Amino acid sequence: MNADVLVIGGGLHGLSAALQSARRGASVILVERHFLGRHASGATAAGVRTLGRHAAELPLSLEAAGDWHKMGDLVGDDCGFVACGQLQVAEDEVAFSAVKARVERLQAKGLSHERIVRSDELRTLVPDLAPHCLGGSWAVGDGSADPHRTIRAFRDAAVAAGVHIKEECKVTALTWRAQVWRAETSQGSIEAKVIVNAGGAWAAEVAALAGDPLDHAIRTSMMVVTERTAARIGPVVSSFGRKLSFKQTAQGTLLIGGGSQGRLAADRQSATVDVLALASSVRSAVRLFPKVGGMRIVRAWAGMEAMTADHLPVIGFSRRVEGLVHAFGFSGHGFQLVPSVGRVLADLVCEGHTKHDLAAFDINRVAAERAAA
Amino acid sequence: MTYDVLIVGAGPAGMSAAVQLSRLGLAVVVVDEQPAPGGQIWRGVERNKSGPLSQALGEDYRKGLSLVETFRASPAEYMPETQVWHIEEGWSVFLTSGGRARRVCARVLLFATGAQERPVPFPGWTLPGVMTVGAAQILLKSGGMLPQGRVWIAGAGPLPLLYATQALDLRGQLSGYLDTSGRPGLAALQKLPGAWRDLAGLAKGAGWLRALRRKIEFVRDVKDLRAEGEGRLQHIEWSTQGRRRRVEADVLLVHQGVVPRIHETLALGCAHDWRADQGYFAPRLDRWGETSRPGLFVAGDAGGIGGWSAAMVSGEIVALAIAARLGKGGDVEELRRQARLDDRLAKALALRPLLDALYPPPRERLADETIVCRCEDVTAGTIRAATRTSVPDPNAVKAATRCGMGPCQGRQCGYTVQALLAEVHGVPAGSVAFFNIRPPLKPITLSEIASLEDMETAG
Numbered sequence: 001m002n003a004d005v006l007v008i009g010g011g012l013h014g015l016s017a018a019l020q021s022a023r024r025g026a027s028v029i030l031v032e033r034h035f036l037g038r039h040a041s042g043a044t045a046a047g048v049r050t051l052g053r054h055a056a057e058l059p060l061s062l063e064a065a066g067d068w069h070k071m072g073d074l075v076g077d078d079c080g081f082v083a084c085g086q087l088q089v090a091e092d093e094v095a096f097s098a099v100k101a102r103v104e105r106l107q108a109k110g111l112s113h114e115r116i117v118r119s120d121e122l123r124t125l126v127p128d129l130a131p132h133c134l135g136g137s138w139a140v141g142d143g144s145a146d147p148h149r150t151i152r153a154f155r156d157a158a159v160a161a162g163v164h165i166k167e168e169c170k171v172t173a174l175t176w177r178a179q180v181w182r183a184e185t186s187q188g189s190i191e192a193k194v195i196v197n198a199g200g201a202w203a204a205e206v207a208a209l210a211g212d213p214l215d216h217a218i219r220t221s222m223m224v225v226t227e228r229t230a231a232r233i234g235p236v237v238s239s240f241g242r243k244l245s246f247k248q249t250a251q252g253t254l255l256i257g258g259g260s261q262g263r264l265a266a267d268r269q270s271a272t273v274d275v276l277a278l279a280s281s282v283r284s285a286v287r288l289f290p291k292v293g294g295m296r297i298v299r300a301w302a303g304m305e306a307m308t309a310d311h312l313p314v315i316g317f318s319r320r321v322e323g324l325v326h327a328f329g330f331s332g333h334g335f336q337l338v339p340s341v342g343r344v345l346a347d348l349v350c351e352g353h354t355k356h357d358l359a360a361f362d363i364n365r366v367a368a369e370r371a372a373a
Numbered sequence: 374m375t376y377d378v379l380i381v382g383a384g385p386a387g388m389s390a391a392v393q394l395s396r397l398g399l400a401v402v403v404v405d406e407q408p409a410p411g412g413q414i415w416r417g418v419e420r421n422k423s424g425p426l427s428q429a430l431g432e433d434y435r436k437g438l439s440l441v442e443t444f445r446a447s448p449a450e451y452m453p454e455t456q457v458w459h460i461e462e463g464w465s466v467f468l469t470s471g472g473r474a475r476r477v478c479a480r481v482l483l484f485a486t487g488a489q490e491r492p493v494p495f496p497g498w499t500l501p502g503v504m505t506v507g508a509a510q511i512l513l514k515s516g517g518m519l520p521q522g523r524v525w526i527a528g529a530g531p532l533p534l535l536y537a538t539q540a541l542d543l544r545g546q547l548s549g550y551l552d553t554s555g556r557p558g559l560a561a562l563q564k565l566p567g568a569w570r571d572l573a574g575l576a577k578g579a580g581w582l583r584a585l586r587r588k589i590e591f592v593r594d595v596k597d598l599r600a601e602g603e604g605r606l607q608h609i610e611w612s613t614q615g616r617r618r619r620v621e622a623d624v625l626l627v628h629q630g631v632v633p634r635i636h637e638t639l640a641l642g643c644a645h646d647w648r649a650d651q652g653y654f655a656p657r658l659d660r661w662g663e664t665s666r667p668g669l670f671v672a673g674d675a676g677g678i679g680g681w682s683a684a685m686v687s688g689e690i691v692a693l694a695i696a697a698r699l700g701k702g703g704d705v706e707e708l709r710r711q712a713r714l715d716d717r718l719a720k721a722l723a724l725r726p727l728l729d730a731l732y733p734p735p736r737e738r739l740a741d742e743t744i745v746c747r748c749e750d751v752t753a754g755t756i757r758a759a760t761r762t763s764v765p766d767p768n769a770v771k772a773a774t775r776c777g778m779g780p781c782q783g784r785q786c787g788y789t790v791q792a793l794l795a796e797v798h799g800v801p802a803g804s805v806a807f808f809n810i811r812p813p814l815k816p817i818t819l820s821e822i823a824s825l826e827d828m829e830t831a832g
Contacts, residue, residue: 035769042772148772167764226819227780251775256819273812275459275467276825283823293820298780299811 003027003164005349006183006192008171008206010034011041013327013334014198015154016342017349019075021196022161024350029190030163031183033170033202037151040200040334043303045223045245045257046147047236048336050113051086051139052102056312056360057333060340062113065141067339074339076160077153080146080250085235087117087125089136089288095240096134103137114139128232128289136240144236144247147335154338174209181210181323194323194349201268201304203314203328212318213368219307219332220262220271222278226295228252237288244284254295256285259332262302271302307331308366315344315361325349326363376402376450377699379466379479381457381637384412385681386673387485388440389688390695391449397692397701401449402477404468408453410441412487413507414681416514426517429542431535433681440685458813460641464668467813467825474821481668481695484638485688488631488674491653492785493735496599498627499747502606506533506628519545522623525609527598529554530732533628534581541588548622549590551611553629554732556594561730570723592618596737600625629735633675636782638664640810647803651678652734652788654807661694661705662687670695683721690714739793746786748779756793765798767791767808780816783808 003026007018010032018030032038048068053061071078090096103114117138122129125138159165166187173184174195183190199206201218208214229252236247244258260281262271278300286293308314311331318324325348327341334341347354378394380387383405395401403410411418415437421427427435444451455470464482468475490507497503506526512518519540524547526533537550568575585591592613599610600622610619632653635645644657644665655677662670672691673684693709696702709715739745741754751774759773767783767790770776776790777783783790787807795802 035764035766037772038768152773224819225778227816272461273459275461275812275822279822279825282819286819286823293823294818296780296816296818297813297822298816299778299782300813301811 001029001164001188002191003029004192005029005194005196006031006181006190007196007198008183009198009200009202010036010165010167011039011198011200012037012151012154012338013330013341013345014196015151015158016338017196017198017327017345018163019154019158019161020342020346021349022158022163024346026350028163029166029192030158031166031169031171031185031190033168033186035167036155036165037148040303040305040330041151042147043223043301044147044335045247045255046145046150046335047086047245047247048081048143048145049086049139049236049333050336051088051137051142053333054312057337058111059356060337060344064337064340065113068143068145068336069141071153071339075153075157077149077156079150079153081143082145082250083141083143084247085125086139086142086238087122087136087235088238088240089122089129089133090240091133091242093134096136099135099137099240113141125235126233126237128291129237130288130290133288142236144249145335146250150338171206171209174211176211176321176323179323194325196345196349197324197326197328200328201306203306203326207318207326210318210321210324212320212324212363214363214366215368216329216366217307217309218264218268218271219305220264220302221257221305221332222260222262222273222281222300222302223255223257224278224282224297224300225256226254226292227298229254229292229295232291233289239284239288242284243281244288246285246288253298254292256281258284264304271304273300273302305330305332305334310365313337313341313361314363314366315341316358316363317348319363319367329366375478375480376400377479378402378481378483378695379404379464379477380483380485381405382412382485382487382673382675383407383410383444383451383453384414384485384487384673384684385437385440386487386675386684386688386691387412387483388444389685390483390485390672390692392440392443392447393689393692394696395447395449397696399696399699399701402452402479403449404452404455404457404466406454406456410444410451410453411437413511415441416511421514425543426513429539430514431539437681456815457637458815458817460637460814469815469817469821472818472821474817474825476825481670481698483670483672483691483695484675485671485673485684486634486637486675487684488678489634489784491629491632491734491788493627493629494739494743494745494753494789496740496743497601497606499744500600500602500606501604502602502623503600503625503627506536506626507631509626510536510539513539517543519543520624520626521546523548523621524624524626525549525551525620525622526626526628527551527553527595527609527611528628529735530628530630531578531728532631533626534578534585536626537585537589538581541585547589548620549592550585551592551595551598553595553598553735557731561727564727564730568724568727570720574724630732631674631678632788633677635675635807636784636810636814638669638671638675639807640812640814641666641669643669645807648677649801649803650729650733652802662691663694668698679722679725683718683725686714686718686721690718738796739789745789745793746776746779748781748785749775751776751786753789753793756790757797760794760797765794765800765805767794767806770794771808777808782810782814
């Protein structure tokens with residue numbers, strides 16, 4: 001089979017790129033070696049967060065924030081997005097000074113998506129919060145979504161736009177000849193003019209097949225979910241300087257994450273939970289919300305995602321081979337960026353350029369030496 | 374502290390392995406969820422030593438007492454009322470008891486975790502008043518409790534026959550027995566010659582059947598069972614020989630055989646094989662009970678259903694292998710021969726092929742409206758719809774429907790989901806995997822896990 005675009009990787013970034021490209025008239029095939037959303041996209045806490053974003057990511061993040069508030073227009077479903085706000089609390093004076101300094105810098109640039117809240121307003125926003133919290137930063141337009149519903153909505157929209165999705169389809173070889181990529185897969189060969197590498201934790205393997213070797217680390221962020229409880233916590237809560245993010249889902253379960261790392265298997269193909277590291281996140285959560293200590297954990301897991309040294313993604317054309325666009329290395333905070341990055345990738349794939357400044361996301365940051373032939 | 378061997382489960386397999394290993398001078402700890410040793414088969418055997426309950430529970434039950442007493446007298450450390458909720462490479466075993474979490478380490482692990490009843494959903498199975506025969510037997514062994522009112526038993530296998538016999542001996546009320554197993558086929562008859570090695574066992578089962586048919590209504594060839602009621606069980610309905618019948622009922626006890634407990638070995642990534650005749654996965658074991666992961670052993674029903682006497686022998690076999698691994702063994706092949714372990718195992722398993730052929734797992738098509746996942750209220754229809762647009766992978770169904778995401782971690786719905794996926798995609802059930810098993814193996818509170826960090830930093 002053949003198409004204009006072959007997207008490798010059926011996570012949310014791959015689906016979003018496929019959807020946007022198909023809507024601009026490209027014929028698109030997406031291949032996924034397991035099932036859609038098997039790794040990071042299905043393992044995420046699904047935070048929709050502009051709060052605390054790196055300056056280089058802010059333009060894409062603020063654009064995506066607009067999309068999340070009218071997700072129905074984009075994919076025909078709100079993806080379970082609730083604009084419950086995100087709150088970053090400061091548990092001591094040092095933390096509070098750092099949070100205040102960041103928000104002042106944003107305001108000096110005319111950005112108002114975060115604002116400082118003091119102790120009394122903190123209690124109004126989250127009555128269950130422990131008394132020692134001094135204040136924090138509040139992003140009222142932020143929130144969280146349902147990751148599985150988001151995957152289904154992007155899949156359905158992509159299929160409706162004409163994207164051909166092949167699950168359990170593993171790419172085994174890539175060759176570029178006469179301006180066309182030929183991909184050998186477990187379900188036959190596919191030809192395409194452009195390839196999008198949305199391979200997540202396996203992005204380096206895809207890049208190596210395409211002759212563009214690169215190095216990235218793998219993040220194995222852990223999450224914990226409890227049994228259901230009555231609605232008690234509205235916003236998504238994090239704590240400055242701690243590996244903690246805490247929210248109550250629409251189902252009533254409590255979801256605790258924030259970046260505590262699991263153990264990566266030596267072959268980099270799987271990750272398992274490290275209970276002692278997880279205990280530290282859970283302890284931070286119980287310190288912030290003493291009342292939830294008696295809740296039972298029903299499941300913990302470690303997701304896998306590519307991570308770069310500066311924690312910024314790689315988005316853009318390969319500098320070594322033609323017809324290859326990379327989108328990976330979101331380093332644990334790519335979920336919110338899905339709508340805007342999909343648009344940027346469609347710009348690159350369909351037009352060859354984008355109005356967004358991608359300098360901070362350059363592939364050269366992770367390029368590796370080509371192995372001697 | 375670090376033990377030589379940590380055994381999970383104090384039933385026939387776990388106790389017999391513990392006795393052997395501690396005799397050989399190894400530091401053994403046995404962790405068990407129950408308040409007293411015995412496992413499910415000999416639950417409460419120390420308190421039910423005599424009296425009418427002991428008489429009714431039968432000779433096989435009373436046989437457990439001597440092993441329990443030997444185990445109590447052995448130097449093996451015993452941790453009752455303790456749950457294993459996570460295991461990490463090396464082996465670090467995370468436990469909770471009395472609301473506190475802690476970690477113990479061991480050089481070798483032995484899972485003697487036994488079996489669980491095969492959950493078989495049917496319309497109305499989640500109504501209060503419907504419970505499993507296994508649960509009813511726990512109540513019987515724990516305090517002599519019997520269900521009251523109009524009590525029906527429905528299902529197949531030796532356990533409901535045994536339970537019905539025990540209940541009637543104790544003057545329990547039973548309205549009737551609905552046998553769902555169908556007529557024994559040629560396959561079962563072909564297994565008869567092998568079963569003669571356990572003549573006593575064969576005679577015992579036949580005796581239960583005869584007595585039951587004399588004392589209560591015994592309905593054969595039961596299909597399309599349904600439980601109904603407003604808020605709790607009021608009626609049951611079934612078909613037999615083309616006729617539909619409906620009766621009033623207060624309690625319905627159901628049972629469709631037992632399957633190995635495999636969450637622990639699945640969570641640790643051990644290889645498992647599909648047993649098509651009995652419809653379950655069992656960990657792949659070598660002839661010494663070692664899994665595909667070195668240092669991880671399984672004995673008893675957790676490695677494949679064999680019953681209590683086979684479990685005791687397999688505990689002895691595994692103990693030899695573990696002792697050898699830890700440098701205390703000697704010539705294990707010779708010891709295995711001397712103790713006639715393989716011969717004893719074969720005799721203990723003589724009846725098994727006949728039982729497996731008589732009681733194959735039920736294969737009735739599930740109605741779309743039947744609840745499959747009782748934690749998250751997911752129906753068969755929802756699962757069928759979700760997998761039509763995806764691949765035959767239960768983890769994809771879990772993500773799409775929340776089926777298997779509740780506190781039971783798929784213990785109740787795993788095999789049903791597997792069968793539904795095989796049906797929709799037209800593939801053999803054994804080609805569909807089980808859910809990925811995530812920690813914790815048992816629910817643990819946030820405070821318990823948080824306290825773990827305190828303890829580790831203090832220590």
